[in-house]
Amino acid sequence: MSIIFKKRLLIALVLPTAGIYYAQSTKDSLEKSKSIDEVMLVGRNLSQTAKERKTPVAVSTIKAAEIQEKLGNREFPEIMKSTPSVYVTKVGGGFGDSRINMRGFDGANIAVIINGQPVNDMQGGTVYWSNWTGLADIASNIQIQRGLGASKFVVPSVGGTINIVTKATDSEQKAMIKAEAGNDNYSRVSAMYSSGLKNKWGTTVLLSRWQGDGYINGTKGEGYSWFFSTGFKPNEKHAFNLIATGAPQVHDTRRSSATGANVATLQQFETYGRRYNPQTGMLNGSSFNLAPNFYHKPIASLNWDWNINDALKLSTVVYGSWGRGGGGTGLNGSIKNANGQTMNFMNYGQGGDGTINWDMIYRYNRGGLVTDYNGNSFQKSTFTAPTGSPADHNGQYVSTLNGTSGIVRKQSINSHDWYGAIADLNYKKNNWTFNGGIDLKTYKGALYDIVTDMLGSDALYIPNTVNAPKGSYVDQTVKPEPLTKLNNAQKVSIYNEGLVKWAGMYGMVEYSSEKLSASVQASVSEQYYKRIDYMLYTPGNQETKWYHKTGYIVKGGANYNIDQHHNVFFNTGVISRQPLFNALFPSNQNIYNDAKNERIFSVELGYGFKSRYVDVNINAYRTQWDDRFISRTFNAGAADVANFSQLKLGNAYFYNALNVGQVHQGVELEAKARPLSNLRLRGMLSLGNWKYKGNANFNIMDVQSNQEVSGATGIINIKDLKVGDAAQTTASIGADYNITKAFSIDANWEYYDKLYAQFNPINFLTEAAREKGIVKLPSYHLFDVGATYKFIIDQKKSLTLRANVYNLFNKYYISELSSNIFAGDKIANGPDAGKTYQEAGRVYQGVADGNTGFLGFGRTWSVAATFRF
Template sequence: MKKMKNWLLTGLFFMIVSTVFSQGKVTGTITDGTGSLPGANVQIKGSSTATSTDFDGKFTLNSTTSVGEIVISYLGYENQTVKFSVSNGATTNLGTIVLTSNSNELSEIVVKSTVVDIAKDRKTPVAVSTIKAAEIQEKLGTQEFPEILRNTPSVYVTKSGGGFGDSRINIRGFNQNNIAVMINGMPVNDMENGSVYWSNWAGLSDVTSAMQVQRGLGSSKLATPSVGGTINIVTKSSDKKEGGSFSSGFGNGRNFKVQGSYNTGKLENGLSASVLLSHTMGDGYVDGTAFDGSNYFIALGYSTKNDKHDFQLTVTGAPQWHNQRSTASTIAVYQQYGSLDRPNIRYNADTGYLNGEEYNIRKNYYHKPIASFNWDYKINETTKLSSVLYASMGRGAGASATGGIKGKGYNDVLAFRNPDGSINYDKIVAYNSGQTVTIGGLTGPQTRQRIGGLFQNSSYFSGANTDYNANTSINTSGISQTSSINSHDWYGAVINLNKKLSSTLTLDFGLDARTYTGYHFTVVNDLLGGDEYFDNFVASQKPAGRHITTTYPTDVQWNVFDKKSYEKVSFNSTGKVRWYGAFTQLEYSKNDLTAFVQGAISQQGFKREDNFVYLPTDPLSSTDYENILGGNVKGGANYNLNEKHNVYVNAGYYSRQPFFNSVYPNNRSTVNPNLTNEKIIGFEAGYGFRSRFFNATVNVYNTNWNDRYLKGNALPAGGGIVANTTYTEFTGLNEVHSGIEFEGYSNITDKFKVNAMFSYGIWEYKGNATVNAYYQADNTPVTGYTAATVYMDKVKVGDAAQMTASLGASYEVLTRVTVDANYNYNDKLYAGLSPVNFTSPTNKGALELPSYGLFDAGFSYKMLTGKNKDKSVNFRLNINNLFDKIYIAESRTNIFADDNVSSTNPALGTYASNGRLYNGVANANQVFFGFGRTWNFSLRYDF
């Protein structure tokens, strides 16, 4: 008996020793055939042992068994299983493992949801480009979030005025109001006008795991406004591996950013958590565009042990304020404060000084957090239910100037300018408070008059207006700072049931519901020396009007649940939008053929409430819902000819409801009698080539957009019209967008990689349209621009380059030391629409701006740290526009070189004959220049 016990103990001892010494390490490198895949999930099958690849795509796993399998997953790629064997205490290197682009699985729980429509390479028949988190983290630097897409075919990005978060993006010639932006399957375009304000999402670059740009109709099952394309953003989730990072960065313009994050990883009880906090600030590249912003991200997750249920709660927000450059000055003004050859591209006609400190009357301040709850329920092996509930409360405004002084606005080119072009806000305060001042453009000293013993400001330029108090003296309006509040409450849900009908057929069916309330009114921020603000826009209080002394600071509202009470002026309306939708998709997949047909229907209801324009007893003070039906149908197929070649085709039709301001034009509650849905017909075909050393995709497309409603640029100054005081509306506008796109990349060697892009579009208007122009202050029509015919046939669509190309390369000069460079070229760029140029059938068309190319460069170094070299310190330097190229990014006007400098005196000659050209462009055009050379450096510690 004793011998048996000894044998048992000896056997048990050897088993323990065998187990201990069978532990070994498994290493390898994950790539997509062209480059490393940082953040890929690597897990030993049947165990909880897992890790993620580092910046170089490398991983190390500690195995407790001598043989097994590892499972590798990454967004947009097929999951891959690799067998391994490891000797006792040894290390097995699996070498380079190449993933195949063909899957939407991701180690992060949110992408398991069928609500998130991720396109799959060589399967989903759409034109798509995927931007990895590592590229965003490395190359974005101090650029705006959309700018990471500038090397994507048919994408044009401009910083617009240059304020923090004021950039805009076009895809295939369509602006971002007509591009669907989705975050974890949630639509985030404004429900009233389709807008996307990137300053509200300034923190997205910090929390994005991957971003997909689907050009054209896209793969989203929802009835989204994806005329030009869809930007799918997948954020981080809570169940990443345990660890975190801390980073700090700085750049020109005293730009500074600090960020920290931590993930618990998936705990044994199924819980997980992730948190990220960051803060950024700076003076801005453009004069007077200081900014300050924060970002927070919190994700909590839970998954059951049987993997039937996955829950994810995510809250993220980016409260910020930033000063703006809203005035597009003429080229001549930029030259005036620079030189003829080198205009002062930083010049800002809105900024100046007040009490010795920099002051800008144009300021944006906003906080728009979004919370989502994702639930994925695996009912059985063939059925899955995915749901997302979300809510967003936006609080904030854009501050600007209202009123004038004897017909002069705050940004008048002469009235209040210092010799350096900055605004003398002290002079405005002096005049408003009754002091005698000299105002450029007016003769002699100027002194304002009291009204009722007070210096009274209002929204009028000169005090003479039919809505103004009849007893007041003329020329006493004054200038004030006011804010246009645009807050909202938004709630929504998307539910999708995914059913595998057979080995080849999969059916999706879902519901999409949203409700939105937008609050629009104006408040007074600063009387700038005045005693009170007179407002006479409330119908129930005319003709006496109201005398207001309460002012409100331009501070960011962190507590979005606080619905503050304001004393409102000028206008006060509430817009309500209800959205009910249903969608379905049937997908066929067998061997090398994948095909789908998809349909969606939605009913949007629009309701307007206004107790300023209308008396409480007027039925128009609160309208009924104007319900409009819309929807889409689309389909496509992809066929893999072999392992290297594939072809695809898709087509679709959209009947899209108009935006809120088209249903209720001119800020009134009367429904547009000519209301009609916009009709979009799209067709696309493509070819793909995939190999070990070279990947390429070629697409051709054609999109017809009929019955478009467009809010256009302001009328140019002149003929009694002050610059930037009007807006225009086009109706009956038809467009045709067609083109070809190429995208390719190659790993010449393991260390040397090249990427390239080319796109050429033909984007033109078709037929004629009608335009109306209104004054911004009170929405009254501009004489001569009421239902005017504009001749648009064959006119080029403006605001985006119709030919783009880029060529980039990176080279690992030493181990983990990489240099990279990229050249981006833009041509066939046309100015925005100005209706005065198209009132004649013999118009000159759209003004073509000079082409330009930008060269960017970067340097990266990664230093491994820690006992196991599993931590790292990362250095990154970005230099954008290395050669300091001066270029016009956009123009608000269409003034040609051979146009007369005077419409009333042709004898004065043309801009060309007078030498008033810059790079071939008439210097009277109102433009925004792009940024010159900028740089940023960052240091990040990953642990």
């Protein structure tokens, strides 16, 4: 990056959360940029930041200015979607429900690190972005490290690493107030204050609140974000920083996994519009949602940097995370009449809006006579408890739910406590650096179901369980809202805990000169697992023993700077990754499945060109993922018994795919250009080829006995099938143009192609299914624009106005499919039964409209005003 461009960039940008104010002159800019290095950003060795033309990885960096100005009211991962091989969708569209894929790997295979602290869930590996809505306010930069990444920690990412560094304690006194507004009644107010470094102490505090109705019908939400950092620097040898942040929130959802959820088909989107939500409706005059999400996951870390001498440094962090809240499990129970007819409470009738008639359910639960949309009558009969059960509830018999007598809203709680410590010792002598450390953590997660709304019933009767053979009542509800107290909440159907302990150590040797940088690093970890179930087992039999798995990572690479313009790099590595907790206990029982470690091999080559006007990076990669474990639980139907006579009709089993393999390879190009002093261009292109490398074996296990069913084995026919759920071809072109020193405009175009439906490989049990293949979604383009105006009051004070419009041309597009129906498939039911979707004219953008999935958002907008002083 040229000095001239650095000066212009520093003059042009305002970084609100990092506290960098607009500079009036080039000299002031350079002086202030120097002071940034003096901010107490402790734990630098733990931040895992890749260095340009030194660290041999494919990396894209997003600065605070871009996050603050261009993210607006979108989801946090969406700021990363213009980087190579990244695919982001909003999924159902609730606040914070978005997901991200990198090089074709989902979020469970992408390491997310915040200030050196890994935050992927230790049971499922996932990251729920609704827990991190405050990152937009506090992130100082994001590095998207594709592939093996630069992390020294024992975080075996397959697709890549998202490394987020937040602001710490600022060295200067400053403050900020920001107000935002957007489509669908979105609003957000934020305030930040930094005391500056005084008497060796400094503190920074940020608070914000947001609310909105949601672009998707029935997805309103509200939440808060808070951030606190205090630093102490007694001398040049020691620096301490305490950082804590959290984002309590509640939002209604549109999910594909909740019990009782009706996932929208493309046909329904065509009928009811792209904002359609089949999981909402009206209850007693107010909007009511099937599966609201409410959660608070604060994290805190205490960092200590000790410069022992000029060559030796020790960085240490101890951290904790405490998650409390829940998501959408859905409905508990069902409603049937004496004729065995199931109530149709979905308003699909003439002139209906396709939503849930919650009032009908409520009237039924209160004992009223109701007639559903199919014309069937339903009325709850007087409840008679089984002999010997606790029927006398609060001194009276009550009309409760039992079997098919009614429905309540049930939700799943995930509460966890997570503690960890990392110590990193760094020794540098001449051109050599020796680095090593330990990584320790312990995790305890509790999963249980609660009732959040009785929907008119007096209580929920739970039939006999192993710990309550006479049955029990649930008459308490928990309100889904931020900071909900869950202590002593009554459990409904599941209650178990997962315990994970982790001990790892790592080491790295690095050589670095002006021309050559090379490193080799290795890490090993031991992971321990235990499961406790309080619902399915009697006391004394509730805990499993501790099981353990060993994993390791070996990787290395080199970067060679040919001259001041050209450089080349390569990296390679192998990972033996321990299975996730859910793979070791796949049946939600205390039954251990001795799954093998997954094996990952990756190799990558890259080239970079850097000049005064143009920066170009191009790289090619190949990642092979073997011994992937996939499981699917099912109740044996007639077709299953016909295929495997050993199965018993109606019994519970699960398919185990034992050795699924995938190959992800591709080419990535990223470029930036500065043809004029006031014009900056950027672009990227990624061409991927992600597929299953061969067929896999499967067996069938009996859920109750955890024994393999003899002879129930076979082949999963997935060879050469494309990996679904993420676009394999992506492209982007963007421009930032400064019309004046105060006024700038920007635009960004994105293109997505070779996007296939998501699918479970276990469904492909025949060669005919494999030959049929996977549904390919239509390609699509998106176009975003924005404008910024900055009023400079003085050296300390400024007012910045920002406006964004996303999907400017209101493009209709399918962002993901959760089914795999072809236009040539025959329709099973309804007036078009026997015809193919193509023959019946039932296609949506060329895709059979019987498929379930989600459409992307239409045109949205946001505006913001930021005052710094």
